[in-house]
Amino acid sequence: MSDQTTLEQKAHSNGYLAGSNLERVLRAGHFAVTAELGPPQSADAQVIRQKAALLRGYCDAVNITDNQTAIVRMSSIGAAAIALQEGLEPVMQMTCRDRNRLAMQSDLLGAYALGLRNVLCLTGDHQSFGNHPQAKNVFDMDSIQLIHMVAAMRDEHVFECGDPLKGAEPRFFIGAAAAPFAGPVEFRPYRLGKKVKAGANFIQTQLVYDVEAFSKFMEKVRALGLHEQTFILAGVGPLKSPTMARYMQQQVPGILVPDALIERMEAAGAPWAGKKKEELTKEDKKARTVAWQQEGIQICIELIQQLRQIKGVSGVHIMAIEWEEAVKPIVEGAGLYPRPQVN
Amino acid sequence: MIVAEQKPLQEIKALISNAQNVLVVGCGTCVTVCFAGGEREAAILAASLRMSTRLDGKPQEIRHETVQRQCEWEYLDQIAELVQQADIVLSLGCGIGVQAIAEHFPQKWVVPGLNTTFLGLPSEQGVWVERCAACGDCILGLTGGICPIARCSKSLLNGPCGGSEDGHCEISPDTPCAWQLIYDRLLSMDKLHLLMEIQPPKNWRTSRDGGPRKIVREDLRLPTKEE
Numbered sequence: 001m002s003d004q005t006t007l008e009q010k011a012h013s014n015g016y017l018a019g020s021n022l023e024r025v026l027r028a029g030h031f032a033v034t035a036e037l038g039p040p041q042s043a044d045a046q047v048i049r050q051k052a053a054l055l056r057g058y059c060d061a062v063n064i065t066d067n068q069t070a071i072v073r074m075s076s077i078g079a080a081a082i083a084l085q086e087g088l089e090p091v092m093q094m095t096c097r098d099r100n101r102l103a104m105q106s107d108l109l110g111a112y113a114l115g116l117r118n119v120l121c122l123t124g125d126h127q128s129f130g131n132h133p134q135a136k137n138v139f140d141m142d143s144i145q146l147i148h149m150v151a152a153m154r155d156e157h158v159f160e161c162g163d164p165l166k167g168a169e170p171r172f173f174i175g176a177a178a179a180p181f182a183g184p185v186e187f188r189p190y191r192l193g194k195k196v197k198a199g200a201n202f203i204q205t206q207l208v209y210d211v212e213a214f215s216k217f218m219e220k221v222r223a224l225g226l227h228e229q230t231f232i233l234a235g236v237g238p239l240k241s242p243t244m245a246r247y248m249q250q251q252v253p254g255i256l257v258p259d260a261l262i263e264r265m266e267a268a269g270a271p272w273a274g275k276k277k278e279e280l281t282k283e284d285k286k287a288r289t290v291a292w293q294q295e296g297i298q299i300c301i302e303l304i305q306q307l308r309q310i311k312g313v314s315g316v317h318i319m320a321i322e323w324e325e326a327v328k329p330i331v332e333g334a335g336l337y338p339r340p341q342v343n
Numbered sequence: 344m345i346v347a348e349q350k351p352l353q354e355i356k357a358l359i360s361n362a363q364n365v366l367v368v369g370c371g372t373c374v375t376v377c378f379a380g381g382e383r384e385a386a387i388l389a390a391s392l393r394m395s396t397r398l399d400g401k402p403q404e405i406r407h408e409t410v411q412r413q414c415e416w417e418y419l420d421q422i423a424e425l426v427q428q429a430d431i432v433l434s435l436g437c438g439i440g441v442q443a444i445a446e447h448f449p450q451k452w453v454v455p456g457l458n459t460t461f462l463g464l465p466s467e468q469g470v471w472v473e474r475c476a477a478c479g480d481c482i483l484g485l486t487g488g489i490c491p492i493a494r495c496s497k498s499l500l501n502g503p504c505g506g507s508e509d510g511h512c513e514i515s516p517d518t519p520c521a522w523q524l525i526y527d528r529l530l531s532m533d534k535l536h537l538l539m540e541i542q543p544p545k546n547w548r549t550s551r552d553g554g555p556r557k558i559v560r561e562d563l564r565l566p567t568k569e570e
Binding site: 096097101123124125126128129137139140141142143144145148149160177179182183184187190191193194197198206253254 | 496497498499500501502503504505506507508509510513514520522523526527538539541542543544545547
């Protein structure tokens with residue numbers, strides 16, 4: 001794929017690369033909202049349906065995670081197919097950890113045939129994090145190579161080996177992740193550039209809590225002109241408690257949580273602070289949880305409003321993991337409801 | 344070098360439990376340098392096994408010998424007689440040594456006393472680290488002499504994943520991020536442009552994925568008898 005090729009040149013006869021709702025919303029110039037749905041550690045389709053009901057209407061597309069944190073869950077494709085039946089538009093996630101290029105391409109064909117139109121290409125968390133640390137990992141390809149492979153299937157009608165597809169090509173709107181605060185920080189805009197060059201049509205970033213640091217990252221992204229070649233969705237997520245905030249600040253690679261936000265979360269729990277566990281009644285604990293959650297949602301809304309002001313940010317990706325209920329108040333609170341209908 | 348470490352004594356004892364006469368064979372090359380299976384370790388292990396089996400009330404006859412290289416037939420020929428006298432050979436060579444003994448002495452049962460761990464080097468006294476994955480298609484010329492196949496936990500080819508933080512890998516604070524090392528080195532050598540190119544998917548055929556590997560050097564082969 002030459003760098004000069006424009007989105008329009010690669011587009012299908014309908015003018016879109018994939019024609020997914022997410023692509024239509026972004027290309028119409030709306031500020032996009034994506035959310036996340038984690039499949040269950042079971043074969044229970046009902047879990048997907050219940051979560052889908054919480055998200056329907058409040059986002060333009062929903063990421064369906066792929067064995068997130070290397071814990072076995074229902075497949076992204078299977079869960080995405082159910083989400084699609086439920087009226088959501090899925091973004092199938094695909095990691096390089098569990099599949100080689102044969103499996104990835106065959107899954108892409110199957111996923112497209114099932115009606116999926118967005119794919120997020122990821123490296124994948126190392127299996128040592130999950131519940132099968134004894135597993136052999138694959139990493140036949142890396143995320144950038146995966147992006148290129150999906151783009152070549154769509155735009156050049158070829159498999160990774162160069163053989164032509166025999167029939168309809170899978171036309172995905174191709175996504176990639178960006179970790180603005182992971183090391184080496186100076187290389188991150190360039191790595192994003194490699195993903196864009198490989199064919200990433202949209203980017204979802206790691207969770208942003210430090211808007212100032214993210215603004216600096218975006219400055220470099222703009223200097224490279226990347227915001228004009230891809231749609232960048234900033235990652236946000238509601239904090240659940242001061243403990244969670246501190247854990248993310250200290251333990252999770254590539255996430256910066258400013259002390260001021262942790263202090264806000266602590267302040268929200270102030271009426272119950274300084275008391276020992278046994279001194280708190282069940283009602284106290286419940287009230288404290290609600291206070292923390294309200295503050296977490298409020299912080300998330302403010303972050304969205306700040307991120308929206310940054311040039312080159314085309315939307316937000318709301319990661320409310322195992323807390324899908326939070327998406328509705330966040331989207332409403334940020335003034336992003338109702339979601340646009342683009343035909 | 345090939346780096347290995349000795350198996351726990353209990354596991355070794357279980358592997359040789361049915362034999363009366365045991366021959367412990369050390370190797371004078373890689374595993375000597377990494378203090379796992381050389382002359383000294385063979386002697387110590389033989390003594391430990393003698394003592395331990397005696398304490399168990401089932402004493403075994405344990406002898407030991409060390410050859411220069413277990414992976415070459417000519418050195419194995421030197422211990423043919425000792426091997427014949429033993430019921431079992433306990434090799435303190437790497438996995439190659441164990442297999443060479445099995446191949447060279449087809450009638451003899453051989454068991455490993457070591458776990459062959461990786462291709463690496465001693466970074467400091469008493470510490471060994473992995474350096475090469477023997478993938479068969481060296482890319483060190485692109486990465487400033489630091490191998491992402493062996494040293495990145497995900498063998499990535501296009502730079503660090505999102506799990507790199509403060510110079511270490513997401514799997515452990517004790518594991519340096521190979522891509523941080525590559526980045527730093529290319530920066531210091533003014534060669535960061537090498538990182539900007541997209542590296543295509545690797546051809547793993549030259550690695551183990553292509554099946555067991557073999558090199559034939561016609562220029563070095565001896566003429567066959569018919570010729």
